[in-house]
Structures are given as structure tokens and as C-alpha cells.
Amino acid sequence: MKILIVEDDQDLREITTRSLEKERYVVSQAPDYRTALLKIEDYDYDCILLDIMLPDGNGLDLLKELQALGKRTNVIILSAKDSIEDKVVGLDLGADDYLPKPFHLAELHARLKSLFRRSQREGEHKMQVGNIEVYPDQFRVMINGKQVELNRKEYDILYYFMSRPGRLVNKNTLAESVWGDHIDQVDNFDFIYAQIKNLRKRLKDAGATPELKSVYGFGYKFVVE
Structure with a gap:
């Protein structure tokens, strides 16, 4: 499975990347909005871990870009912003889940596995x-x-x-x-x-x-x- 991490915090980005790679995911990174936009235009991902607050843009706008490109990509929003409005807007724009920061990596892994089971084989483990x-x-x-x-x-x-x-x-x-x-x-x-x-x-x-x-x-x- 191929995952894109859109996160401006380098330490969190690297820790999450190493943890996901240990679970045998193929991981790419984007530290800002511009890099993330170029990547979603050029490549396809099974899931995007998306921060909302980026130094040069709003992560929610990337959800709009995904829709405009016609790409149905699983998205989990990872953000310190914990307002109901952000959650509702993100889910309405096509996000599949919302995990507030700080989060435990074990919970992220569990949510990824659950998401992939739901999206690919209707919840089956096989x-x-x-x-x-x-x-x-x-x-x-x-x-x-x-x-x-x-x-x-x-x-x-x-x-x-x-x-x-x-x-x-x-x-x-x-x-x-x-x-x-x-x-x-x-x-x-x-x-x-x-x-x-x-x-x-x-x-x-x-x-x-x-x-x-x-x-x-x-x-x-x-x-x-």
C-alpha cells in the first residue's frame, strides 16, 4: 500500500514514515501544500495522511483538488485543529477519517488497516x-x-x-x-x-x-x- 504523508512538522513526518515503513507500507512525504499538490497531480496513492494547517496553504483545499482531479483516494486528516467545523468540512470534502494530534502510532496503524479493509474488500480480513x-x-x-x-x-x-x-x-x-x-x-x-x-x-x-x-x-x- 502506498501512502503520502502531508505534514510540515519534520520530526512527526519522519517518525510516522519510519513506523509505516516497518509495517511494509510504501511511504512518500510532502512538507507543504505546494509539494503535496504536485505529488497528487503526478502520482496515485492508496491513502493520504493530511494535515490541515500547512505553511503555504490549507490541507482542506487539497481535498478539493483531489475531487477536481477525479481521484478517489482514501484520506485521513491528522490535525491539531479539533473543531467540529473542520471535521465536518473535511468529511464533506471526501475525507474518510479524522485523527487529532497528538496521536498514538498504534491507533494510526489500526485505522489504516480498518480503512483499507472497508474500501477494498467490504471489511473482510481476507x-x-x-x-x-x-x-x-x-x-x-x-x-x-x-x-x-x-x-x-x-x-x-x-x-x-x-x-x-x-x-x-x-x-x-x-x-x-x-x-x-x-x-x-x-x-x-x-x-x-x-x-x-x-x-x-x-x-x-x-x-x-x-x-x-x-x-x-x-x-x-x-x-x-
Whole structure:
């Protein structure tokens, strides 16, 4: 899962980033409104942790920009401003949750997991496509009832496609989502091809019915024959 932290407090931003990365999230940062705006224009995120009071703008205006861009991104407002008006406006503009500062990182993790379960699989703790089952809270993969061991990037790629079965995915989009912003600027995508090749072999060896197919000139598609 890819998260953008929009927060001007450097210490809080770094502490939150390290904590989220330990939980295997891909994390990007924006210390101000301008940087955040450029990032949401150029990249997609599974969730944005959004401070309201920024040095060069109001975080609530970023919610309006998300709407204008037509992007349906999960948003949790993290703000020391605890007024009812801010909460109502933020939720009306599309925010999914509101967590006042200071907050415990454990509560943030719990809210993120709950949010992702609600938005992607209607609250279920298990994702299933064909005979593949993924348990995100445990980073566990089961095929035909047997556990399959994957390395971190293999798991991240599988999770990404399990969240989007049947959808055509551009390799640039896949790279950004699994490896982070600016990875699309590398000279080649050999690192993706290698991970995809290894993942395909593991799935085939385990008897998976879904298949990760290449779409020439574009990217990949996760389908069940």
C-alpha cells in the first residue's frame, strides 16, 4: 500500500514514515501544500495522511483538488485543529477519517488497516481471487489451502493485483505503487521484470488458477482463466 504523508512538522513526518515503513507500507512525504499538490497531480496513492494547517496553504483545499482531479483516494486528516467545523468540512470534502494530534502510532496503524479493509474488500480480513487467498494483516498467502512463501516485493506485487483483478495495469503505475514515487524515472524496468518472473513461477508451482499476463506495449493483467 502506498501512502503520502502531508505534514510540515519534520520530526512527526519522519517518525510516522519510519513506523509505516516497518509495517511494509510504501511511504512518500510532502512538507507543504505546494509539494503535496504536485505529488497528487503526478502520482496515485492508496491513502493520504493530511494535515490541515500547512505553511503555504490549507490541507482542506487539497481535498478539493483531489475531487477536481477525479481521484478517489482514501484520506485521513491528522490535525491539531479539533473543531467540529473542520471535521465536518473535511468529511464533506471526501475525507474518510479524522485523527487529532497528538496521536498514538498504534491507533494510526489500526485505522489504516480498518480503512483499507472497508474500501477494498467490504471489511473482510481476507482477499481471494480464484484459489489464491491473501491475508493482509498477516502478510500470508495461501494457494489451494497451502501457505506459499514470497519475498516482500513478490508479495507487494501480488497484493496490488489481488486488489485489482482483471484490470489492465501500466508498468509505470505498478512501479510507482510498489517501489514509490520517481521510480518511473529509472532507465529501465528490469527490476520489475525479474520480480514478475519469480512471482509467476511461484504461483504456477503452487497450482494457482489466476495468471499474471503480459499485455504487450502496456503492462500486466491479473486474470482467472
